[in-house]
Amino acid sequence: MQTTTTSAGETAALGRTLARQLKPGDVVALSGQLGSGKTCFVQGVCEALGVRTHVGSPTFTLINEYPAPFGTVVHIDLYRISSMRELAALGIQEYFTERCICLVEWPELAGPLLPPGHVTVGFRHGGGDTERVITIDGGRQ
């Protein structure tokens, strides 16, 4: 499914729409370059999943955990990971359980660690400075 959004608000709304189809245990890979709308989208997803705490960027902390009514939303950002060794040391697999919904930014760096059946959301800059082209694929059937 491909959608073009024209504002940060629309990008967050698309995140809320996806969130309504997510179940505990799901992993969402968010792929796209800097400034392509990933954080906005994640904020929409978290809002719809019932997260009430502050949702920021985990670039520095690598992993942010947000409590939600169903369990925990785990927001992972692999931007700073530079080797398989660092990735292995981070232990992201430990979060892929039925108690968590994981949102993974820069998933290309996770390689084979992402579980099969994960949802892939692709972001790219569209025409003008406000358009974002967002594609959503995959998921557990």
Place this chain on the structure above:
Amino acid sequence: MRILGIETSCDETSAAVVRDGHVISNIISSQLVHSLYGGVVPELASRAHQRLIVQVVQAALERAGTDRSGIDAVAATYGPGLAGALLVGLNFAKALAFGLGVPFVGVNHMEGHLYSNFLGEQGPRYPFLSLIVSGGHTMLVHVEAPFRHRLLGQTRDDAAGEAFDKVAKMLGLGYPGGPAIDRLAKEGNASAVPFPRSFLEPGSLDFSFSGIKTSVLYYLRDRGVQPGGSAAGALTTTETADICASFQQAVVDVLVGKTMTAAGRCHVRDITLAGGVSANSALRSALQAAAGEQGIRFFSPRMEFCMDNGAMIAYVGWMRRAAGAASPMDLPAIPNLELA
């Protein structure tokens, strides 16, 4: 009273000893001589803490001229941070306190930064306003009295330090890029590129830095520069310096503007700057000048207390112990701990 403080919330493994409110040692892993540990201390530590913690604590005790038996309490960061990283320092601190039969004190990492300006010769007076800016945080806090604080605003997306690092990467300046931008900006023209200042809705003390990051990206794209890769090669040194200066000015304008608005609202006489980005020279001088104009005193920590460090954790541990407080041994690591 001697307090050992341990910090492992993110990349740095650090330990320090504070005696009666004065820092007598402060060891930070990234500042250790690499050869001492037979290799480079990795930039990304998450679980390297396990390898470093014993040596770092030992070095902090030695530097302080004491050994374990001279420690009256052990303090450690229990949040916010990366769960796996926090657990290393927290469990080490609990075990050490248990073994020594002394109290254990859990410390909120953000409180460490909040009180880091007391680690110098002269600290601020209460009530004061604190701007905490780092790779992971951007927040304005009104500190009315010890441990009585109010969060006035924080970033809604990227932290200020993160914007610096990401722009540096786009310009091919490496990671972390804050110091590189600071250095290049000194040679550049801060009004060369009119990057946007995001002040959000009128009156808001929250921050947003993802917009300016995207603006730099579009600026590079429109000039046919591929962000990241060899961006530095495609731009002249002057162009790169101008982009750095203009970007930095936009971020500093917002940080200083919001801080002064908050200072006016809270009627404080003292402002403190804390966190890794407080090392930025443009931010320091702009905030100092703006505060000076209002007759407000300005404080910023020494470099070793800007970055994540054990001294600020030991100091808060000392404040808690001085008030007779201790933490239960079942205190968990809380990755998303907020400032109460």
